[in-house]
Every structure is written in C-alpha cells, then in structure tokens.
Amino acid sequence: xxxxxxxxxxxxxxxxxxxxxxxxxxxxxxxxxxxxxxxxxxxxxxxxxxxxxxxxxxxxxxxxxxxxxxxxxxxxxxxxxxxxxxxxxxxxxxxxxxxxxxxxxxxxxxxxxxxxxxxxxxxxxxxxxxxxxxxxxxxxxxxxxxxxxxxxxxxxxxxxxxxxxxxxxxxxxxxxxxxxxxxxxxxxxxxxxxxxxxxxxxxxxxxxxxxxxxxxxxxxxxxxxxxxxxxxxxxxxxxxxxxxxxxxxxxxxxxxxxxxxxxxxxxxxxxxxxxxxxxxxxxxxxxxxxxxxxxxxxxxxxxxxxxxxxxxxxxxxxxxxxxxxxxxxxxxxxxxxxxxxxxx
Numbered sequence: 001x002x003x004x005x006x007x008x009x010x011x012x013x014x015x016x017x018x019x020x021x022x023x024x025x026x027x028x029x030x031x032x033x034x035x036x037x038x039x040x041x042x043x044x045x046x047x048x049x050x051x052x053x054x055x056x057x058x059x060x061x062x063x064x065x066x067x068x069x070x071x072x073x074x075x076x077x078x079x080x081x082x083x084x085x086x087x088x089x090x091x092x093x094x095x096x097x098x099x100x101x102x103x104x105x106x107x108x109x110x111x112x113x114x115x116x117x118x119x120x121x122x123x124x125x126x127x128x129x130x131x132x133x134x135x136x137x138x139x140x141x142x143x144x145x146x147x148x149x150x151x152x153x154x155x156x157x158x159x160x161x162x163x164x165x166x167x168x169x170x171x172x173x174x175x176x177x178x179x180x181x182x183x184x185x186x187x188x189x190x191x192x193x194x195x196x197x198x199x200x201x202x203x204x205x206x207x208x209x210x211x212x213x214x215x216x217x218x219x220x221x222x223x224x225x226x227x228x229x230x231x232x233x234x235x236x237x238x239x240x241x242x243x244x245x246x247x248x249x250x251x252x253x254x255x256x257x258x259x260x261x262x263x264x265x266x267x268x269x270x271x272x273x274x275x276x277x278x279x280x281x282x283x284x285x286x287x288x289x290x291x292x293x294x295x296x297x298x299x300x301x302x303x304x305x306x307x308x309x310x311x312x313x314x315x316x317x318x319x320x321x322x323x324x325x326x327x328x329x330x331x332x333x334x335x336x337x338x339x340x341x342x343x344x
Contacts, residue, residue, distance in 0.1 A: 026098035028213060029089055030072045033079045038105030038189040041202035043072060046209050058092035070213055071095070079104045080134035083179040099144050099183045103205065106172070106190030114190040115158060115204060117151045118172035119143035119258070120180075121297065124265040124290040134177025138289055140259055140297040144185035146222030147171070148234075148250055148257035150212050153221055154187075157207045161200060170242050171250065173262035174294065183301050224256070229304035232341055235295060235333070236260035237324060239312035246310055253341040258298030258307065263315045265290050271319065283323050291324070295333055308336035 032043035047065055055064035055071055065072045073089070075082055079102055086097040106116050121140035122131065129137060155169040172188075187208065189201045214220030233256040236246035243260045250257055269284035299307055309328050313321060328335050 026069065026096045027089075028070045028099050028101065029086060029097045030070065030101045030103065030209060031079070031082075031085055032072065032074050032103045034074060034076050036079060036103075036105050036196070037193070038196035038202075039079060039103040040074070041197060041199065042103045042187070042189070042205035042209070043074060045199075045202045045206035047072065049206065049210055049215070051215065056093050058088050067215060070215060080177045083134070083177065084181070085178070086180050086182045097182050099146070099185075100180050101144070101146075101209070102184070102186045104186055104188045105196045106188035108191035111192050112168055112190070113166055113192075113195045113198075113201070114168040114170055114188075115154055115163070115201065116170050116172045116186075116188045116190060117147050117154065118186050118188075119147060119174045119260065120176060120178075120184055120186060121174050121259065121294065122176065123174065123259075123261070123293045124267055124286045126286050126289070131177075133175065134179070136177075136179055138286075138293060139179065140174065140290075140293040141180055142183040142297050142301040143174075143258050144183040144222075145224035145256060145302060146212060147185050148255060149222035150185070150187075150208060151250065151257070152254065153212055154204070154208050157204050157211070161204050161207075163200060163204055167195075167201065171247055171257065171260060173236070173239075173241050173243055173260045174265065175241075175262075224302055224305075226304070228256075228302075231256060231302075231305055232343065233258045233298060233302045233305040233307050234341060235298050235307055235309045237291065237309050237311045237328075238263050238266065238315040240315070243312070245312045245314075249310060249338050249341050252338070253343060255341045255343070256302060256305065258302065259294035261290055261294055263312075266320075266324070268320055268323065283319070287324070288327055291327065291333075292331065295331070306334070308334050308340060310336055310338070310341070 032039040034040050051067040052065045055066040062075045122135040123140040125137045127137045158164050212221045235258045236243050241262050266287040267285040268287045271283050
C-alpha cells in the first residue's frame with residue numbers, strides 16, 4: 001500500500017480501493033485471545049448470538065467461527081503477539097480479509113471503567129528502537145473507517161444498557177501492534193481486572209459488533225464507499241492519550257476518524273539544544289515520520305476523502321506548533337479548526 005520501510009509486499013492504494021469495492025466477496029475478521037478476559041468475554045457473548053457455525057483452523061491452538069461474512073478467530077497468545085493474522089487467514093482459507101477488529105483489555109492509571117476504540121500503529125518509533133507493544137518501527141496501520149461511527153454506536157448501546165455514567169466511552173490515540181495489512185481497530189474494556197471480566201461490558205461490546213456488522217438483519221454501520229467521496233476525515237495531531245479536543249469534534253460533528261497522534265507520538269528535540277549544519281537550529285526527532293506515515297495510512301483507508309489535520313493547540317509549545325504547522329503545509333495536508341469539520 002505504502003510505507004516501503006516495512007519491507008513487506010503491500011497492496012497498492014488503487015488495488016486496495018478496488019478490493020474494498022467488491023465488499024460482498026470479503027470477510028470481516030474479529031480476533032480474540034483466551035489469555036485476556038476482556039477479549040474472550042465479548043467474544044463469548046458474540047458467539048452466543050444466533051447464526052454461528054464452526055470455521056476453519058489456520059494454526060494449532062486457533063479456533064474459528066463463521067456467521068455470514070464475519071469470521072471470529074480465537075488464539076491463545078497476547079493480542080499484540082500474533083502478526084499478520086489477516087494474511088495468514090487468507091492463505092489458509094482463500095478468503096480475502098476486508099477488515100480486522102481486535103477485542104482486548106485496556107489499562108489506565110486512573111483505573112476508571114471505560115469502553116474504548118482506537119486505530120493501531122507505532123509511527124513514532126525509529127528503526128532499532130525497542131518495541132514495547134508490538135508493531136514495526138515507523139508503521140501506522142490502516143485505520144478502520146468504522147472507528148468514528150462505532151464510537152457513537154458504542155455510546156448509544158452503553159446508555160441503553162445502563163453502563164453510563166459508570167463507564168467512560170472514549171477514543172484512544174494510535175498505539176501498539178500487532179502488524180496487519182487491512183483496516184483495523186481495537187475495541188477494549190478498561191481499566192482493571194474487576195471490569196475486564198464484567199459481563200455487562202462484554203455484552204455491550206458484543207452488541208456493538210452485532211449491530212455494527214449488520215448481523216441483526218439491518219445495514220452495517222461505518223462502511224466507507226464511493227458515496228463517501230469528499231467526506232471529511234479527522235487526523236488528530238497532539239494532545240493526551242484520550243485525545244479530548246479531537247473527541248469534542250467527533251462528538252459534535254460526527255466526522256470520520258483516522259489516526260490520532262498524541263503528543264508522546266510526536267517526539268521533537270528542542271532546537272535550542274541542538275545545532276545542525278551551518279549552525280542552524282534544527283528540530284530533530286521522529287515527529288515528521290509519525291505525521292507522514294499516519295497521514296498516508298489514513299488517506300489509503302479513506303479513498304476519495306478530504307483528510308483534515310486538527311491540532312490540539314494547547315498541547316504544544318510555540319516552536320513545536322510552528323514547526324508542525326509548517327510541515328503540514330509543506331506536505332499539502334490541510335489544517336482545520338473545529339468548525340471546519342462541520343458537515344453542514
């Protein structure tokens with residue numbers, strides 16, 4: 001698709017767009033691990049709904065189940081340890097994977113109960129650096145277009161099932177693996193062991209899957225297609241892990257959601273501390289790489305979209321904001337204020 005640094009045979013963007021246009025020939029892969037109660041709980045609740053049949057096995061220790069165009073795969077490893085499950089499924093079954101949805105637990109210092117949604121990748125990590133949570137240096141996965149619509153669906157279901165206000169419904173910034181080649185999202189239950197095993201939270205995630213994928217008999221929610229050409233997609237730049245200022249836009253304007261880069265994913269070296277060639281101050285760090293690959297991944301996941309970067313202005317120092325703004329302009333990436341995301 002792009003990101004040649006990955007040294008993997010990615011699809012071209014045009015080929016990817018073509019494959020998405022033949023949606024009925026593709027499958028959705030939902031992935032759970034028995035090693036995580038916040039993963040296997042929603043998977044079990046999902047499998048308790050009607051229409052499931054045994055599916056093929058792609059490896060020892062992996063079971064699968066089939067329901068229409070949806071496949072649920074269980075494995076026994078860490079959720080971020082099994083790379084390339086989409087490709088491995090295709091090689092074993094001959095079915096083309098359209099998207100991947102991972103079920104997982106969420107941890108937070110606050111210990112607050114939460115249901116979260118996020119894209120994946122580690123675009124800020126450079127070659128040779130430690131990978132604490134999987135992925136590959138400089139990699140940003142294709143964000144699943146369902147992220148924004150399913151966040152809103154999750155809130156609706158959580159309210160209907162009495163989980164709000166106890167549970168927070170939130171996006172998370174882009175972080176961690178595993179490696180995949182197709183549009184991907186994580187659905188998570190947080191933030192402590194007490195909540196990872198909560199049956200009502202597991203049921204809510206299962207209902208998001210059931211309704212969001214259209215298995216209840218209605219239309220699926222969050223598909224991106226030709227009719228969406230020109231729609232606005234938010235590329236979040238800066239802020240904390242729960243991207244509150246980007247979230248404000250998502251709630252208010254109902255926009256599509258691409259990658260969300262917290263400030264920690266934009267490492268920048270203070271130019272006062274480093275002189276470049278000819279004595280010029282230069283801003284080092286992987287921040288440009290992080291923005292570039294995240295923009296390219298978002299653009300590939302939303303063909304025909306208007307990608308708009310939104311900066312969390314208060315999360316940056318003046319020199320950081322100026323550098324990022326200049327780089328976005330140089331890359332022809334549109335920068336928007338909150339009102340620019342209005343669909344009216």
